[in-house]
Amino acid sequence: MKDNRKEIQRERMYRYFIDATAEVIENEGIEKVSIRKIADKAGYTSSTVYNYFQEFSHLLYFAAMRFTKEYIDELPNYMNRGTNTVEKWLYSWECFCKHSFEKPQIYSIIFIDNLGIVPEDMLKDYYKIYEKDLMGLPKNLQDIVLQHTFSKRSALYLQQAIKEGFITSEDVDFISETTLLIWTGMMATFKNNRRKISPEKATEQTLYYVRESLMKVIAPEKKKDIRMQILL
Numbered sequence: 001m002k003d004n005r006k007e008i009q010r011e012r013m014y015r016y017f018i019d020a021t022a023e024v025i026e027n028e029g030i031e032k033v034s035i036r037k038i039a040d041k042a043g044y045t046s047s048t049v050y051n052y053f054q055e056f057s058h059l060l061y062f063a064a065m066r067f068t069k070e071y072i073d074e075l076p077n078y079m080n081r082g083t084n085t086v087e088k089w090l091y092s093w094e095c096f097c098k099h100s101f102e103k104p105q106i107y108s109i110i111f112i113d114n115l116g117i118v119p120e121d122m123l124k125d126y127y128k129i130y131e132k133d134l135m136g137l138p139k140n141l142q143d144i145v146l147q148h149t150f151s152k153r154s155a156l157y158l159q160q161a162i163k164e165g166f167i168t169s170e171d172v173d174f175i176s177e178t179t180l181l182i183w184t185g186m187m188a189t190f191k192n193n194r195r196k197i198s199p200e201k202a203t204e205q206t207l208y209y210v211r212e213s214l215m216k217v218i219a220p221e222k223k224k225d226i227r228m229q230i231l232l
Contacts, residue, residue: 013052014062015129017042021063030105033060057115058122064109065126069133071099072145076137082228085161086218089154090211090228097183097206101199104191112184151176166225171217179210 020042024033035056039046053059078095082088100107115122127134134142144153154176161167167175183206189195190202197205215223 010052011129017049017052017059018062018066018129021059022066025063025067025106030060030064030109033063035059055116057109057113060109061115061122062126064106065123065130067103067106068099068110071095072133072137074099075141075145079141084166084225085158085164086166086214086226087228089157089161090207090214090226092157093179093183093210094203094207097203098199100183100187101190101202101206104187108187108191112187151180154179164222165219166222167217167219175214175217178213182206182209182213 017038021033021038024037024041035046035049038059039049042049049059053062075092075095078091079088082091100111134145137145144156151173155172158167158172158176162169162172186202186206186209190197190199211228215226218226
């Protein structure tokens, strides 16, 4: 019973610091966040914050996840536009690109920046605290969202496309890694202002290369079944 109370208190403190950090991001911008500012806002010392978060980057990661709920909520609607697994996968990319290029710093923290550790456990810990964020998602999509790396998400979802005859098992890893690299490269270009393009244009260009890469490995007789229409 005592251990259970400790766990509840620990989870409460986690949520308190994460929500405080998210509030600073919302009101002042992510570049204004500091461990001292979070500690002052929460009424604790910086050392207390570090009792719960080994690195400041971990706290930023958890706080950044608070800004992905719109993406999670919209994902089923996007995927429902598809008539087969490949189309649903492409629409999931459209949803992800739309939200990630609207909030490049947030999604860079989650999927690109160095956290000092492998982030899979952190993702699971986040959804233990904010499990309601997954409500409304079908079980198969919950399993996919709980995969931190997009290449693993793709590989997991595309297994059904093998059964439907669109691709072979040998192509799954290739297309999963290739499309992740396409997004990562475009995100770095976009976030660092290497090219003056809008979030909509970045989404459009990324989806073009994702789709073209996929089409190169689709079985010729199945290409006619892919009729994705991008709606930005």
